[in-house]
Amino acid sequence: MKYEIVMGLEVHVELSTQSKLFCGCSAKFGADANDNVCPACAGMPGMPAVTNQKAVDLGIDAAIVTNSQITRTMTFDKKNYFYPDLPTSYQITQWFAPICRNGWVEIETERGKKKITLKQIHIEEDAGKMVHDARSGTSMLDFNRTSVPLIEIVSNPDFRDAEEVIDYLEKLRALLSFAGVSDCKMQEGSMRCDVNISVRPAGSEKLGVRTEMKNMNSLKAITAAIAFEANRHIDAIETGSEVLIQETRGWDDDKGITFSMREKEDATDYRYFPNPELMPIVISDEWIERVRSSLPETSQDKFVRMTQTLGLPEYDSSIITRSKALADIFDQTMAHFDKPKEVVNWIIVELLGIAKGDNKGEDDIRIDCRKFADLIRLVDEKAINRNVGKKLLIKVLEEDVDPENYVKEHGLGMLTDTSLIDKAVSEVLAENPKSVAEFKEGKLKVVGFLMGQIMKKMGGKADPEAVKSILQSQLDQL
Amino acid sequence: MLEISKYESLTKLNLTEIERTQIEKIANKLIVSFEDLREIDTKNVEPLVSVLVLQNVLREDINVKSISREELLSNAPEQYGGYFQVPKTLD
Numbered sequence: 001m002k003y004e005i006v007m008g009l010e011v012h013v014e015l016s017t018q019s020k021l022f023c024g025c026s027a028k029f030g031a032d033a034n035d036n037v038c039p040a041c042a043g044m045p046g047m048p049a050v051t052n053q054k055a056v057d058l059g060i061d062a063a064i065v066t067n068s069q070i071t072r073t074m075t076f077d078k079k080n081y082f083y084p085d086l087p088t089s090y091q092i093t094q095w096f097a098p099i100c101r102n103g104w105v106e107i108e109t110e111r112g113k114k115k116i117t118l119k120q121i122h123i124e125e126d127a128g129k130m131v132h133d134a135r136s137g138t139s140m141l142d143f144n145r146t147s148v149p150l151i152e153i154v155s156n157p158d159f160r161d162a163e164e165v166i167d168y169l170e171k172l173r174a175l176l177s178f179a180g181v182s183d184c185k186m187q188e189g190s191m192r193c194d195v196n197i198s199v200r201p202a203g204s205e206k207l208g209v210r211t212e213m214k215n216m217n218s219l220k221a222i223t224a225a226i227a228f229e230a231n232r233h234i235d236a237i238e239t240g241s242e243v244l245i246q247e248t249r250g251w252d253d254d255k256g257i258t259f260s261m262r263e264k265e266d267a268t269d270y271r272y273f274p275n276p277e278l279m280p281i282v283i284s285d286e287w288i289e290r291v292r293s294s295l296p297e298t299s300q301d302k303f304v305r306m307t308q309t310l311g312l313p314e315y316d317s318s319i320i321t322r323s324k325a326l327a328d329i330f331d332q333t334m335a336h337f338d339k340p341k342e343v344v345n346w347i348i349v350e351l352l353g354i355a356k357g358d359n360k361g362e363d364d365i366r367i368d369c370r371k372f373a374d375l376i377r378l379v380d381e382k383a384i385n386r387n388v389g390k391k392l393l394i395k396v397l398e399e400d401v402d403p404e405n406y407v408k409e410h411g412l413g414m415l416t417d418t419s420l421i422d423k424a425v426s427e428v429l430a431e432n433p434k435s436v437a438e439f440k441e442g443k444l445k446v447v448g449f450l451m452g453q454i455m456k457k458m459g460g461k462a463d464p465e466a467v468k469s470i471l472q473s474q475l476d477q478l
Numbered sequence: 479m480l481e482i483s484k485y486e487s488l489t490k491l492n493l494t495e496i497e498r499t500q501i502e503k504i505a506n507k508l509i510v511s512f513e514d515l516r517e518i519d520t521k522n523v524e525p526l527v528s529v530l531v532l533q534n535v536l537r538e539d540i541n542v543k544s545i546s547r548e549e550l551l552s553n554a555p556e557q558y559g560g561y562f563q564v565p566k567t568l569d
């Protein structure tokens with residue numbers, strides 16, 4: 001039988017604020033345990049919660065870029081559950097009047113374009129971090145993340161395969177990071193995705209039993225978890241190997257399996273009720289306009305600018321605009337060296353190549369863009385050859401060297417003196433009679449080998465084009 | 479009738495049989511009183527979030543350091559290395 005997978009996503013994104021949602025504690029990632037905690041976010045009784053305006057602004061940003069309808073009077077509610085990572089024993093979230101509803105995000109897969117519709121986006125506070133200490137048999141609590149502002153983007157069950165899910169997440173990441181809503185780093189947990197999944201026979205209207213998957217911290221993990229869970233559901237339906245129940249399951253990345261975490265509560269189990277300590281927030285037209293007019297260039301706008309105004313290929317432009325970090329590097333490098341095609345090439349081929357080799361994500365590339373621009377200019381002006389430029393780029397990344405000074409100090413300038421090149425070519429031909437003989441037999445492959453030998457002899461610094469033409473003319477005269 | 483055992487598990491409480499009977503009695507009385515409220519016509523009444531007539535109480539996004547970690551942890555029954563320490567809890 002053919003099956004259809006039905007999925008809905010709940011994506012949590014940490015908002016880029018300085019302070020927490022309801023108190024002035026720092027929201028910065030990576031502080032020492034419990035360093036950014038005050039009586040309010042530690043849940044001490046009687047502490048007033050006051051909403052951070054920036055969090056509401058960023059929520060409105062998110063509503064705008066996802067084409068959502070903004071709720072003009074939004075409120076906050078308490079969601080009750082008892083777990084040690086939540087010192088108040090309730091989470092402040094939005095249940096009855098979330099910041100916006102009914103948005104959509106357009107995705108594009110091999111089957112074409114599709115609109116993923118959103119049920120709602122709500123603002124809520126994050127929970128703390130709990131570490132289990134096996135030695136003492138206790139749990140250790142760090143409340144630094146408690147009350148850090150999040151938005152949760154809840155989609156309708158519109159997804160039919162993993163490819164759609166991944167494209168949606170990439171699209172969402174681009175939309176939100178370009179708008180400055182969040183840096184959306186999955187590894188650091190500032191973007192987290194829960195997948196609700198069920199399986200039904202193709203053509204059936206009735207939804208199957210739904211499970212929710214958590215703890216996937218990369219796109220790769222999400223793809224693997226969907227494949228595993230869909231198969232588990234299909235096996236259960238076909239062979240009756242197990243009875244599917246509505247539950248929350250964790251993803252074990254090492255074992256490549258999902259495991260049962262707990263039976264999923266019903267919404268009524270959370271006993272949501274309006275939070276009387278937080279006043280309703282009325283969002284006016286003026287407020288929305290103020291936020292809209294200060295929105296930075298979207299990834300889509302940038303794509304149009306790159307392809308139409310700058311005349312860059314669509315493929316290159318789509319790589320640059322899928323990541324805010326790369327787009328920033330592009331813009332900042334262009335500010336110092338205004339040749340878009342060269343800059344894009346150096347980013348995509350060299351910079352991303354090095355990052356990939358180092359197992360680094362696009363967002364983790366740190367480079368001084370002025371130095372990067374200088375380096376590209378040196379190659380473009382033929383002051384150094386491209387290979388020297390590649391090695392220099394590693395020096396700039398690792399040791400932050402100044403390209404021009406480094407080239408001078410280490411004598412890496414391109415050798416264009418034709419008499420020197422001529423001499424090196426003659427020597428290499430004399431040293432490699434076998435290759436020369438092969439060339440005469442018509443084996444053109446050896447030209448590459450001879451090129452390499454000549455470049456090596458000249459310390460890698462010769463102008464490759466000059467070497468090529470001199471080699472060609474000497475070979476022709478043989 | 480209220481299922482007390484369900485709320486016991488949601489609030490992570492272990493009640494004795496006597497407590498359970500007592501709470502059951504009080505809770506069911508409460509439910510009956512709320513049934514009376516259903517008779518009131520609220521068709522044209524907006525839901526009330528707060529009894530205060532205030533809106534848009536907001537603060538600027540500024541960091542304010544309030545108390546030190548030592549002060550924060552000074553109330554903790556158990557602590558270790560800057561963490562609150564609680565009995566082992568597994569989800």
Ligand SMILES: [Zn+2]
Pocket residue numbers: 020023024025036037038039040041042
């Ligand atoms: Zn705080």
